[in-house]
Amino acid sequence: MxxxxxxxxxxxxxxxxxxxxxxxxxxxxxxxxxxxxxxxxxxxxxxxxxxxxxxxxxxxxxxxxxxxxxxxxxxxxxxxxxxxxxxxxxxxxxxxxxxxxxxxxxxxxxxxxxxxxxxxxxxxxxxxxxxxxxxxxxxxxxxxxxxxxxxxxxxxxxxxxxxxxxxxxxxxxxxxxxLPDRQIANGMAEVIKIALVKDSGLFDSVDRDYSTARGFATDATTSGPIIDAAITAILEELEHNLWEANLRRLADFGHTFSPGFELRAQPLLYHGEAVAIDIALTCLVARNRALIDEATFSRIVSVLTRIGLPISHGCITDEILQAGLADSVLHRDGAQNIPLLTRIGAAVFAQDISPKELVAAAESLRSLHSRLIGAWMP
Ligand SMILES: NC(=O)c1ccc[n+]([C@@H]2O[C@H](COP(=O)([O-])OP(=O)(O)OC[C@H]3O[C@@H](n4cnc5c(N)ncnc54)[C@H](O)[C@@H]3O)[C@@H](O)[C@H]2O)c1
The missing domain is CATH 3.40.50.1970 (Rossmann fold)
Incomplete structure (x- = not known):
């Protein structure tokens, strides 16, 4: 029995x-x-x-x-x-x-x-x-x-x-x-991440009020409201899904491909720098799908680069991107669940990003990066 x-x-x-x-x-x-x-x-x-x-x-x-x-x-x-x-x-x-x-x-x-x-x-x-x-x-x-x-x-x-x-x-x-300037920029990548998927007002504040890393680090009237808004936005996103029972997570924006290349880059990429590259990549995919327009994409790239964040890196090969996609699908239990912006402050989850689409976007970003920034030198 x-x-x-x-x-x-x-x-x-x-x-x-x-x-x-x-x-x-x-x-x-x-x-x-x-x-x-x-x-x-x-x-x-x-x-x-x-x-x-x-x-x-x-x-x-x-x-x-x-x-x-x-x-x-x-x-x-x-x-x-x-x-x-x-x-x-x-x-x-x-x-x-x-x-x-x-x-x-x-x-x-x-x-x-x-x-x-x-x-x-x-x-x-x-x-x-x-x-x-x-x-x-x-x-x-x-x-x-x-x-x-x-x-x-x-x-x-x-x-x-x-x-x-x-x-x-x-x-x-x-x-x-x-904190060194490059570490301030590193942290700003996570501020921008949550602003882009949840809080357009926060993105506006960063665009308007952030001028230099030193200014941000030493001027509480600028950093205070941005830090408070970022904590509020991320908590709103996390609180109802703390144990990640739901694997469609807006907080994963910028974190689909970055884990695959963050530890491989030479010279070393910081976590936020890898996240910034992932953000630029998925924003370009969103623009190519006409989910966001050219002006929105350009504004995002302009804010990232003004802060001193990279949008591409020599270590990112097609194989690394494809492996990153496969590993994320494994991590998200068989689904891509890749947040793609529909406007600043909102995103949908894509399930059908093809390796070809990704590789084409990465290629365009490489040339955009060398046009805007030149070789990536931290
Ligand atoms: N648990 C989570 O939800 C979560 C979310 C995002 C990122 N992370 C992890 O966070 C890590 C990155 O954190 P990080 O960017 O803070 O890097 P970090 O902890 O390596 O710190 C960056 C550098 O700054 C130095 N430092 C720290 N405070 C300083 C200060 N006040 N003045 C001068 N130097 C200072 C550190 O010694 C280090 O050299 C990654 O491993 C990432 O995976 C975790």
Missing amino acids: ERLWAVSTTQSVSYSIKRTRRCLDLDNRDLANAVGTDNRRTLVVVDSMVMQLYGPRIAAYFDRYAANWTVLPVEASERRKNDETTGRILREFDRFGLSRRRDAVVAIGGGVLTDLVGFAASLYRRGVPYLRVPTTLLGMVDASVGVKTGINFNGRKNRLGTYFPASQTIVDPEFLAT
Whole structure:
């Protein structure tokens, strides 16, 4: 005689993101409140570059607010976003004697660091709580907003990962003051991504108000509203589909082909740069299909290039594009689900982009890129 036990449950999730200013100032208690002021032991995992720049302020802040804290600097480059670095962080969790709920883990750094720490936190004791303090623009508007963690594996971008939200995230645009110009442009690619598929007003603001990376990094009146609008737009998109049950995701705009070439490019492409190329490519496909007009396409290309983002790269061969298409179809469970713009602020999902169409668009972009930018030199 057979028996069957069917289990069904739902997992409710709540987390918060607070945008503040100067979170390491001793009179700003936002981070202290997020950690909890009840004598919790705190392990602060910091991107080593951020440690060089902000180490004394981080130390002064936790000395003031945490009874017992330890800092762990981690070299967090895309090349080190791997199982080895994850193993090192996990061994440090063990050495610290991290308890299941009581202690606090704080991740301070860019998207690589927060993805690594989130991934490690999701594995350790099957999940320990953690907090994020993104210090790059890309982290503030994208990597530290949703619930995805991940590491590169087997030469593949973010091939291992989990859905594991940080309980709180503190966003402080003051960190942008020390971020190199190219990293500001890198983060702007994710702002443009979400603006193009969801928020035409945000795209207008970028087009109107962004003049230079330095200006953006140091002028809160420009960066503040753009960062706030980008977080709002991405959360609107993610909140109803946090576990990605629905694989038709507008947030995948710019992320269909980019994972296939981001790690291969020499010199290295940043994540946002690869996303910008993917955006330009799919926008050209949309223009070729008359979903958007020439003026809209030109405006998008003009904003991308003005910010300093590439729209093509020598490493993108026809084979890489076709492999990227095939891998995305695998990742999206047999469907292309490629967002194509119908206007700035709205998109549909294409299911029938042919390799030939893609290769032709990539070819046109190559010549447009060399006309507008010349050889890609970061
Ligand atoms: N989890 C997600 O949903 C999600 C979303 C988008 C991107 N990502 C991931 O994010 C990663 C990219 O993140 P990123 O662009 O922040 O790169 P990154 O973390 O490599 O940081 C970029 C560089 O800036 C340095 N840095 C960080 N903060 C600084 C500061 N305030 N001043 C000076 N230098 C600073 C870092 O040391 C690093 O060299 C990719 O691996 C991507 O896959 C994740």
